[in-house]
Amino acid sequence: MPDTSSPNDSPRQLAAALIERRYSRGLRSLLLMLLGSLPLVLGLTLVQGSGDVQISVIAVALALTAFGYWLLHRGHYQWTGYLLVYALIGLSAAGMVAYGSVRSTLLLGFVGAVVAAGMMQGKKSLISAVVTSALVLGLLSWADQAGLLGKADFAVDLRFWLVTVLLLTGIAGSVYTSRQVVLRALREQHAELRRREKAENELRLSEDRFSRIFRNSPAAIIVQDLEAMTVLDVNPAFERLWGYSRAESIGGTDVHLWNDPAARRAFQRQMAATGRAINLPLEGRRKDGRLINVLLSTEFEGRGQGRIVVSTITDATAETQARQAARQSAELFSKAFDFSPINMTITRVADGTFLAANAAEDRIHGFEPEELVGRTSVEIGVWPSEAERSQFVQDLQAGGRVLSREMKMRHKNGGMVDCRVWSAIIDIAGEPCMLNSTINISEQKRREAQLIDVAKALSSGTGEAFFRSVVQHLAAVIGADLVIVGETAEDQTVSSLAMLQDGLLQPNIRYALDGTPCDLAISQHDLRVYGEDVQQLFPQDPFLVDGGFHAYVGLALRDADGSPIGIVNALWRKPQPPSSDRDALVQIFASRITAELVRLRRDREISRFNETLELRVNERTEQLMATNAELESFGYSVSHDLQSPLRSIEGFSVLLARRLKGRLSDEEQRLFDRVRVNVVRMHELINDLLALARVSKGKLVLEEVDLSVMAQQVVMQERQRDPKRPVQVIIQPGIRGQCDSKLARIILENLIGNAWKYSRQQSDAVIEFGLMPAREGGRKMLFVRDNGTGFNMAYADSLFKPFHRLHHDTEFEGSGIGLATVHRILERHGGLIRGESSEGAGACFYFSFDPRVGAIAA
Numbered sequence: 001m002p003d004t005s006s007p008n009d010s011p012r013q014l015a016a017a018l019i020e021r022r023y024s025r026g027l028r029s030l031l032l033m034l035l036g037s038l039p040l041v042l043g044l045t046l047v048q049g050s051g052d053v054q055i056s057v058i059a060v061a062l063a064l065t066a067f068g069y070w071l072l073h074r075g076h077y078q079w080t081g082y083l084l085v086y087a088l089i090g091l092s093a094a095g096m097v098a099y100g101s102v103r104s105t106l107l108l109g110f111v112g113a114v115v116a117a118g119m120m121q122g123k124k125s126l127i128s129a130v131v132t133s134a135l136v137l138g139l140l141s142w143a144d145q146a147g148l149l150g151k152a153d154f155a156v157d158l159r160f161w162l163v164t165v166l167l168l169t170g171i172a173g174s175v176y177t178s179r180q181v182v183l184r185a186l187r188e189q190h191a192e193l194r195r196r197e198k199a200e201n202e203l204r205l206s207e208d209r210f211s212r213i214f215r216n217s218p219a220a221i222i223v224q225d226l227e228a229m230t231v232l233d234v235n236p237a238f239e240r241l242w243g244y245s246r247a248e249s250i251g252g253t254d255v256h257l258w259n260d261p262a263a264r265r266a267f268q269r270q271m272a273a274t275g276r277a278i279n280l281p282l283e284g285r286r287k288d289g290r291l292i293n294v295l296l297s298t299e300f301e302g303r304g305q306g307r308i309v310v311s312t313i314t315d316a317t318a319e320t321q322a323r324q325a326a327r328q329s330a331e332l333f334s335k336a337f338d339f340s341p342i343n344m345t346i347t348r349v350a351d352g353t354f355l356a357a358n359a360a361e362d363r364i365h366g367f368e369p370e371e372l373v374g375r376t377s378v379e380i381g382v383w384p385s386e387a388e389r390s391q392f393v394q395d396l397q398a399g400g401r402v403l404s405r406e407m408k409m410r411h412k413n414g415g416m417v418d419c420r421v422w423s424a425i426i427d428i429a430g431e432p433c434m435l436n437s438t439i440n441i442s443e444q445k446r447r448e449a450q451l452i453d454v455a456k457a458l459s460s461g462t463g464e465a466f467f468r469s470v471v472q473h474l475a476a477v478i479g480a481d482l483v484i485v486g487e488t489a490e491d492q493t494v495s496s497l498a499m500l501q502d503g504l505l506q507p508n509i510r511y512a513l514d515g516t517p518c519d520l521a522i523s524q525h526d527l528r529v530y531g532e533d534v535q536q537l538f539p540q541d542p543f544l545v546d547g548g549f550h551a552y553v554g555l556a557l558r559d560a561d562g563s564p565i566g567i568v569n570a571l572w573r574k575p576q577p578p579s580s581d582r583d584a585l586v587q588i589f590a591s592r593i594t595a596e597l598v599r600l601r602r603d604r605e606i607s608r609f610n611e612t613l614e615l616r617v618n619e620r621t622e623q624l625m626a627t628n629a630e631l632e633s634f635g636y637s638v639s640h641d642l643q644s645p646l647r648s649i650e651g652f653s654v655l656l657a658r659r660l661k662g663r664l665s666d667e668e669q670r671l672f673d674r675v676r677v678n679v680v681r682m683h684e685l686i687n688d689l690l691a692l693a694r695v696s697k698g699k700l701v702l703e704e705v706d707l708s709v710m711a712q713q714v715v716m717q718e719r720q721r722d723p724k725r726p727v728q729v730i731i732q733p734g735i736r737g738q739c740d741s742k743l744a745r746i747i748l749e750n751l752i753g754n755a756w757k758y759s760r761q762q763s764d765a766v767i768e769f770g771l772m773p774a775r776e777g778g779r780k781m782l783f784v785r786d787n788g789t790g791f792n793m794a795y796a797d798s799l800f801k802p803f804h805r806l807h808h809d810t811e812f813e814g815s816g817i818g819l820a821t822v823h824r825i826l827e828r829h830g831g832l833i834r835g836e837s838s839e840g841a842g843a844c845f846y847f848s849f850d851p852r853v854g855a856i857a858a
Helices: 011-048 052-073 077-099 107-120 123-146 158-216 236-242 261-274 317-339 386-399 442-458 463-478 517-522 542-547 580-659 666-695 707-721 741-758 793-798 818-829 853-857
Strands: 220-225 231-234 276-285 291-301 308-315 343-348 354-357 401-410 416-428 431-440 482-488 493-501 504-506 510-512 528-530 551-558 564-572 702-706 727-731 736-740 765-771 782-786 832-837 843-848
Touching: 220 236, 236 308, 261 276, 261 291, 291 317, 386 401, 386 416, 416 442, 463 482, 463 493, 463 504, 463 564, 463 580, 493 564, 517 528, 517 551, 517 564, 551 580, 564 580, 580 666, 702 707, 702 741, 707 727, 707 736, 707 741, 707 765, 736 741, 736 818, 741 765, 741 782, 741 818, 741 843, 818 832, 818 843
Parallel strands: 727 765
Antiparallel strands: 220 231, 220 308, 276 291, 291 308, 343 354, 343 431, 401 416, 416 431, 482 493, 482 564, 493 504, 493 510, 528 551, 551 564, 702 736, 765 782, 782 843, 832 843
């Protein structure tokens, strides 16, 4: 039979097909054997004169065998098998009836039928054959027992032997064929499985290689279905190039990847016509909207309904942009070269032949472009000498470029022109050439010389010498016949500070502004310019008319507040065209002249001020002496006029309290006590005020003072006043300072006393006096620190003001003068003090007797 298996058949189906083919061969052999043997049995039966039933059974068997062979020959294997199985059962049963007994060799027919059904048919056919055989045998056994089969024929003859041999041979053939079929089928199945495994391994290896190539390819690859152009797969390079992920691409089409739908339709027509495309340049659109240039190569793969389209896409954006940039660069170079206002040429390095020249407005050499091209620079003679050109070429070849080199080039008329040259080596058709850019700097050189003259003029001295120098240089740079620098006066006149006419300095003059162009120049902030016929515009100005001047430029000189203080004038006997350079130079000179005139006027004011200074100093000294006298009088009033009534109040209150002792109620006694307390407080305030006044007077006696020892003495005083109170005092030894010892003691008494007072609510009070390790602004900083009540830093500005206190009288006693006194003492020393604190966390006062570094230097 033809091999109808396909690669898609399962191993079970393949085995069944192989077994079927092998059994068909065995069945054919068995049928051929029966066709050859049954006629012989039929002949022996006829010769022996057996009964009609036996002859009929053998004849029917022969006919069924022939019919089965015909069915097998036509390819009906299954029907042939069924015919063989049930024919054996039927014929065996018929034979038993004919022989008259179930106990005959024909039982082998039932065995053969079951064996044939089991080997050639399926499970259902086997069960059916067994059941049928059992039922038939059962029926025959009953009939035999009942004597319904007739007389049994147990004769043994040649025919008996032949029939038995045929049955055994058939069974043996079936078993052998089955074994061979199974073995052959297993071998063929094993071989087929090996072949399929090999094919699958090769296919898997091929797929793995393709997958690696597909996934690792640097070029983008997209696989599509040919019919609907549906995307089947894309590689990572495709994802990177287009920005769409694999999941976003699969199942869709490639429509969104094309920037131009018409280009996609043209591509599809080309593929339909040729079946392939190689490096087709296209423009695509990424997911982010950016356009990219690609090269597309596409081919069809496969056959029939499963054909696919495989496209390889190469990113050509950089290459396309490079080509566009090259074209743009060439176009830009051409336009920049041809339309540049700078003189540009291209010459061969070897011989200096001009290959190209632009039509710049400033032709350095005086030649038209067509006069230069094809000729050498030596032939034209633009270089001063051949040696100079050779040196320039050597420098250019050594560095690859020459930048902003100043040199002289020969003009067509033979004159030399100051130039600045930029040159670089470029390659044209494999030959080194020079790209030269040249500008004419003759005018720049002239202006530089002018500016040098201007700088000399504006930096030459002060006073009269400066004004004389200015008019000389200004007349030279602007070519004026007359230059005047004058100072205005309140009577509407101008006094010249310097005047130059026809190159010679003239005596100073004084002239009225009325009726002159100077009057208009002073009234405006800009230049006043008359290019011609100025004497006709101001005929009443004899200076213009008599001098024959036709052109005028004037500019007012103004003070910082804008008021006019002078004027600078320039006049020409010939008409003058407009000139921005001239106007700018006049303004530059006027600015410097204004500064010098302002300085001159300030010097005059200082001189006048110095003349009255001594008188003002004497007046101020008298005022200070009167103020000091008033202060001394105030101190006397405080010490005498205020304290005397207080003493009387204190004495009378004590006397009155003594006389009324025992007769006062508690409330009256409390009122008397408050009077006495307030009198004492008033005494303290007066004493503190006197102390504050005393520290502001007198001469400081600066000396080296051991502040650590002084602090220990102050602490001993505090302990004597409050001996029962435990306070830990830490004093850094060896602290010395340059100060007034009496005033320094007042400072320490106030600061340590405050620390002692404001820490009394602490059971473990600690007071420190020491020196900061680092200086501040060059000052040596001392500190007094405690862990007492502290204060709110929001009110720190009031610490050092007299009578300003940060705590209530009922909490802590005091007048509010102590820190103000400390502040006044340190101010007299040139020092400072500041406080830092937080409520409930103690306070620290930093102070220094040293003046700041800048003050010492001063």
